[in-house]
Amino acid sequence: MKIIKKTLFYLILVAAALSFIYPFIWMMMASLAPEQEIGKLVIFPSEFTFDNYVSMFSKIPIGRALFNSLFVSTINTGLTLVFASMVGYALSRMRFRGRNTIFFIIIFTMSLPFQITLIPNYITMVKLHWVDTYLSLTVPFMITAFAILMFRQAFKGLPQALIDAARIDGCGELRIVFTILWPNIKPTIITVGILAFMASWNEVIWPLIVIREEQLMTLPQLVTLFVVGGRAESQLGVKLASAVFLATPVIIAYLFFQKHFIQSMASTGLKE
Amino acid sequence: MANVKLVNIIKSYDGKTDVVKNVSFEIRDKEFVVLVGPSGCGKSTILRMIAGLEDITSGDLYIDNKRVNDLLPKDRDIAMVFQNYALYPHMTVYQNMAFGLKIKRIPRKEIDRRVRRAADILEISYLLDRKPKAMSGGQRQRVAIGRAIVRDPKVFLFDEPLSNLDAKLRVQMRVEMQKLHKKLQVTIIYVTHDQTEAMTLGNRIVVLKDGKIMQIGAPMELYNTPDNMFVAGFIGSPPINFIHGEIRKKEALVFTDTGMEINLGLLHNEAINNYVNKKIVLGIRPENIHHIPHDKSSRFAKISITISAVEQMGNEMLVYANLDKLQMIARLPSDSTLEADQLTELYFDTPKILLFDPENGNVIK
Ligand SMILES: Nc1ncnc2c1ncn2[C@@H]1O[C@H](COP(=O)(O)OP(=O)(O)OP(=O)(O)O)[C@@H](O)[C@H]1O
Numbered sequence: 083m084k085i086i087k088k089t090l091f092y093l094i095l096v097a098a099a100l101s102f103i104y105p106f107i108w109m110m111m112a113s114l115a116p117e118q119e120i121g122k123l124v125i126f127p128s129e130f131t132f133d134n135y136v137s138m139f140s141k142i143p144i145g146r147a148l149f150n151s152l153f154v155s156t157i158n159t160g161l162t163l164v165f166a167s168m169v170g171y172a173l174s175r176m177r178f179r180g181r182n183t184i185f186f187i188i189i190f191t192m193s194l195p196f197q198i199t200l201i202p203n204y205i206t207m208v209k210l211h212w213v214d215t216y217l218s219l220t221v222p223f224m225i226t227a228f229a230i231l232m233f234r235q236a237f238k239g240l241p242q243a244l245i246d247a248a249r250i251d252g253c254g255e256l257r258i259v260f261t262i263l264w265p266n267i268k269p270t271i272i273t274v275g276i277l278a279f280m281a282s283w284n285e286v287i288w289p290l291i292v293i294r295e296e297q298l299m300t301l302p303q304l305v306t307l308f309v310v311g312g313r314a315e316s317q318l319g320v321k322l323a324s325a326v327f328l329a330t331p332v333i334i335a336y337l338f339f340q341k342h343f344i345q346s347m348a349s350t351g352l353k354e
Numbered sequence: 355m356a357n358v359k360l361v362n363i364i365k366s367y368d369g370k371t372d373v374v375k376n377v378s379f380e381i382r383d384k385e386f387v388v389l390v391g392p393s394g395c396g397k398s399t400i401l402r403m404i405a406g407l408e409d410i411t412s413g414d415l416y417i418d419n420k421r422v423n424d425l426l427p428k429d430r431d432i433a434m435v436f437q438n439y440a441l442y443p444h445m446t447v448y449q450n451m452a453f454g455l456k457i458k459r460i461p462r463k464e465i466d467r468r469v470r471r472a473a474d475i476l477e478i479s480y481l482l483d484r485k486p487k488a489m490s491g492g493q494r495q496r497v498a499i500g501r502a503i504v505r506d507p508k509v510f511l512f513d514e515p516l517s518n519l520d521a522k523l524r525v526q527m528r529v530e531m532q533k534l535h536k537k538l539q540v541t542i543i544y545v546t547h548d549q550t551e552a553m554t555l556g557n558r559i560v561v562l563k564d565g566k567i568m569q570i571g572a573p574m575e576l577y578n579t580p581d582n583m584f585v586a587g588f589i590g591s592p593p594i595n596f597i598h599g600e601i602r603k604k605e606a607l608v609f610t611d612t613g614m615e616i617n618l619g620l621l622h623n624e625a626i627n628n629y630v631n632k633k634i635v636l637g638i639r640p641e642n643i644h645h646i647p648h649d650k651s652s653r654f655a656k657i658s659i660t661i662s663a664v665e666q667m668g669n670e671m672l673v674y675a676n677l678d679k680l681q682m683i684a685r686l687p688s689d690s691t692l693e694a695d696q697l698t699e700l701y702f703d704t705p706k707i708l709l710f711d712p713e714n715g716n717v718i719k
């Protein structure tokens with residue numbers, strides 16, 4: 083009875099896993115297949131070819147887009163970690179007038195849908211002459227309310243004596259945050275880092291609005307324009323190739339950080 | 355080394371209520387001073403103001419005769435040991451001790467010399483490569499003390515350093531604290547809520563209550579001549595017995611209460627003449643109550659009383675007795691032949707009696 087139950091359980095799991103992974107495998111294989119065979123929806127094509135990839139590289143600057151995405155996401159992640167931990171520290175550990183008011187305003191901004199801020203932010207970018215520069219892709223993403231919240235909670239959980247001891251040892255506030263407290267909140271740093279990186283990496287709407295020059299486009303932006311716009315000349319293979327190119331870095335990152343990924347997804351909902 | 359002077363120090367966290375109320379005292383060079391008092395009386399707050407971890411709302415603080423109100427903790431030349439040790443969890447013992455010196459840009463060789471010397475003094479050389487997580491409470495506390503020693507400070511501040519240790523280790527560390535003070539010849543300010551620690555460690559004790567100083571003095575001074583009921587009740591274990599009653603003038607002045615009458619003629623206390631026919635509180639320590647009087651003189655005042663419980667400790671016997679609503683503890687030799695529910699006579703050693711004014715709690719003398 084127990085064995086039957088278990089077998090059934092695993093069968094369902096395997097079926098579910100297959101149904102998730104099948105389209106993905108198909109996409110990879112199809113991107114390597116000759117154009118005529120893609121429509122047949124088979125897994126193994128009669129021959130493998132890199133034509134689709136060659137054609138993609140010649141049509142769009144996708145290498146440059148990959149660099150742009152990596153560059154922008156890395157900067158955004160790094161700065162978010164630095165700035166959000168500084169603000170989170172101040173909000174949790176320093177006593178000053180209006181501390182709670184500031185915190186509630188920050189929390190409140192989380193409830194604003196991004197559509198509301200989209201146009202005002204765009205107008206700001208135009209006025210600053212930041213359209214079509216890296217600045218428009220990075221500066222607005224250097225800190226997030228969510229990251230501040232996470233760091234504030236993490237710092238709140240550390241004992242005050244740790245900070246006191248560091249002060250007596252001669253640490254300034256910045257050194258306290260980065261050399262004393264940071265090593266003790268590694269899970270939070272990894273969680274915030276992963277989420278900030280993913281958010282930045284997956285962002286499409288914003289780049290579409292502020293970047294028009296192809297050389298500065300991010301990977302998702304360029305691929306979206308390529309697939310949805312007319313550039314692929316309705317060749318399915320090239321579109322699939324660009325989709326694979328878009329997905330690959332995320333998959334590699336996932337394999338590396340698998341454990342933390344799941345942890346960060348699971349913990350964000352639960353923590354206070 | 356240095357002295358520490360507090361002059362009219364006031365602290366308020368919220369700007370409305372003062373948690374430290376106009377406190378002044380001086381700690382002399384190389385003195386071991388203990389701040390003691392019940393939870394929430396402001397001991398830690400005072401210590402943290404001396405350390406520079408809290409702002410001083412008003413008043414002046416001097417270390418080594420220099421006003422330090424506005425100096426950062428690192429510039430005050432102090433070291434502090436915390437109740438929960440506050441070691442940096444991600445650093446080894448060596449790094450923990452060396453960290454402050456590194457920030458001060460002291461040469462590596464000198465750091466190494468100081469860390470090894472401190473480790474030697476505290477006998478923790480074998481722990482230098484461990485992380486705090488892999489150590490016992492006692493070991494952590496030694497490391498925390500080591501971290502203070504390497505700074506070579508003018509003043510050591512301890513905030514309940516032993517209260518997270520188990521009873522046996524606490525006794526052992528208490529002795530080591532004394533040795534350490536002798537060896538290092540430094541000024542120490544030590545906070546505790548445990549009167550035993552205060553009595554055994556301090557050259558002088560500062561007793562605090564609700565942010566006010568109740569009395570400052572050497573341990574035996576506080577024990578034998580407390581200024582008020584609070585100090586009398588706080589110092590000493592088991593605690594002093596308080597008996598409420600009245601002063602009457604008979605052939606001599608007597609203290610009366612339901613069921614007892616004690617001749618106070620032997621007290622040589624002029625001030626009690628002002629309390630005739632008034633309410634008064636009599637205080638007597640458990641060891642000044644006897645079962646068998648030393649002699650037949652009027653020095654030993656007899657009272658009849660019912661024993662409610664007996665605690666045989668081996669080296670002594672604690673006897674709980676009831677007189678009407680009144681509860682009393684006496685500390686008698688362990689071979690005393692007393693048992694519960696027995697009606698017996700106990701003797702107060704009258705010259706050792708303390709008298710207090712119930713209105714303000716102050717001693718009458
Ligand atoms: N950061 C703070 N903000 C506001 N009030 C505080 C703060 N720290 C302490 N207090 C208050 O100040 C008073 C004195 O606190 P303190 O910590 O000095 O007491 P303590 O004598 O050290 O007590 P314990 O034996 O429990 O450590 C208490 O009433 C406490 O509630």
Ligand SMILES: [Mg+2]
Pocket residue numbers: 397398399513
């Ligand atoms: Mg305290």
